[in-house]
Amino acid sequence: MIINIGSDKMDRITFLDNAHQGKNNWWRYILTSAAAWIGPFILILIVLIPFIILSHPVKMNIGPDEVVNTINPLILLIMLGVYYTLSFVLFYFCSRFIHGKTLMNLISTVSKFNWKNMLKGASLWSIIIGFSLVVDVLINPSSVKLSLDLPFLTLLMMSVIIFSIQASFEEIFFRGYLMQGIGLLTRKPFIPLFLTSAIFAIGHFWNGNSIITGIGAVVNMFILGMVLGITTLGENGLETAIGAHIANNILVTSMVGGIDIISDLPSMLTFGGGLSFGVPYFILPFILLTIVFWKKSDKLSLIFKTQDRLNENHQNPTEIQCVNCKTTNPGIAVYCAECGENVVAKYASTSRKLVAFLIDIALLMVISGVLLAIMLVIIFINPKSDTFRPELISGIWIILTTITIFAYFVLMEKNGETIGKMAMKLRVVDEYTQKPIKYRQSIVRNLFLVADLIPFIIPGLLGIIVSAKSDKKQRIGDMVAGTIIIRD
Template sequence: MSDFISNIPFLNNAKSGKNSIWRYLITMFLSLFVASLVAGVLLGALIVIWAIFNQTALHQNFDMGIIYQLLQNPIFLIFLVGLSFSLSFFFLGLSLKVLHKKKFISVINTGNKVRWSRIGKGAIYWFVILAALDLISYIIDPGSFKISFNLQNNFWILALLALIAFPIQASFEEVFFRGYLMQGISLVFKKPWVVLLVTSLIFSLLHWWNGSTIVLSLSIVSGTFIIGLMLGIIALADNGIEMAIGVHIINNIYVSVIHSSPDGGLGNLPSLVVSPSDPYAAPLFLILAAVVLIYLLFRNRKEDVLRIFKG
């Protein structure tokens, strides 16, 4: 284990416990691959059982088309997200305790308890920024916005599932990328800004398959890279991931429940507002939003942000 002391106390948490590279590899394999595999197997078995009983009750022959339609349903995909990331959380927590001999709180902050108010602060600030940008976009081009809210559609099911699934997903991704992985990489790369870049790049590349076209995939990757940088800066400057968790949770809920795009990663959702995505303008809007958020959160703590790039 390295004796190097980082100027970011949160990164120094990496020095606790056991940090052999094989422990990181097994943890990543369990948290990312095995969790998704187990979730897929469980859901697959449940779907087949449901389809068989459903067809039997209707006295019809088994139709694979029913299963295919279910798998294409965006609301079902959100349910899958919740299940898969719940298992990811379980395997990550198990690995931290058994393999790394670390306390779970060590990948959240430098204290002894979760700072819940910071989660709320990050969520509120990011919601206001997203809503303001949407308002500006609507003023510029009102024709691109379509109000799709309808009491007869699946909006309430979407909202309920999103409020359950996305806090789990976003919290896991922050604990894993901005907590566990960022600390682990800091044992190799000593400069905080390098750690920030590497983790943001990994985070963004894993979102490549969310786009329906190459142009959209490139836009999504660049957008998630910007978001990764923003969340990483927040975590490093605040010595904890709580505000980043709040931002990430409200971001995922906003782009699924409030304002979605039919060509996004989850397809056609019964959101409040729907508009086509602009793969060229989206990254620029994200840069603006990220700068505004970081300024608002750290306008009286500029040195906490600057130290990330001084190490």
């Protein structure tokens, strides 16, 4: 299939535009995803069930953990490699014959694989990870055991083969296939970037051996996924991301045995206090991003801009509401027919919106405090009652506070203004018509407030950065809901 586009758009083809190649019905994405991820598991299970029965003829009630513990870690690593090899093969056939897409459609906007960028990504990430490990060894030299033996060399060789396949597949699937597919639904590149990074990260929860380490893995992988996705969009190709991902998995596994789902791997370094990095892992991807886009920040700004789809001319709204007198004007109007003022919206600055939000939060905390006081009075009046146990009352308070906050923003912003926005003379309106938003838009923009508050240790940092970089000063929730905040 050849995309027919005008010459004026030839220079603006982006990585996400490749999605227009082939067939993109929703059921094709579901079928391909299921085949790639579930298919290999079923095939391997069919082979393993007879093996388990033959190996444990007496203990038919043996648990999966006990079975895994009886298998050599290197054998488990080979099984992991078999799984991802099957995944890659099934994915290739599905994308080729169900979607009609080639692998290069999912990798780059050009017809040839950029090996130079792949080596660049692998080299940079190896240096960054290596530096972090050296720092940790220097900080805790007595807790580190070095092993350069045959099992380690075997692990290293296996890691190079297995993770070259595994990491390449994951990048092509998440940052290629899935990000392009979601990109068909929106003209805002940040949305598929965020969603695919979240999906990629959640899948790593089981890499941890506890809930805490699992959550830590999710956070780290979300940040890494975002950086690799940004790199992909900025370079219009997956090669750098593939190289960095391969290097990460090879080094983390062979150097420090960093796969919690496979224990006791004969890695080169063994840390007495467990796996750690001299520099916190979540900082490392930002170092990579800084190096890759050094003096190329203009490419990063494209991620936060609304882009025209191929074969689609963006239609101007048929109507636009005057910000000053609320009169409805034709969509092509520049000045209001009623008051003569410019109808073009004045986007609210990020700092102004932040102050308005803090005012709202302060008000809501007062309301939450009142609810808490009521709950405490109930506990005080009924100290021995099973019905009013402190933990139950605490749960009810948290639920009521959450509902109150969500309802406050949804209902108030449906009419354009919260108390904070009134104080700062701001208003939420539709992105294109500048009319009051609908309930659907209000609900969506506030549901995505959870995303804007990332990272939760510094609440709202992601939303502030996105808003500051956006042409229309939109946070993630605004981009998804199609809303903007303007100054009255």
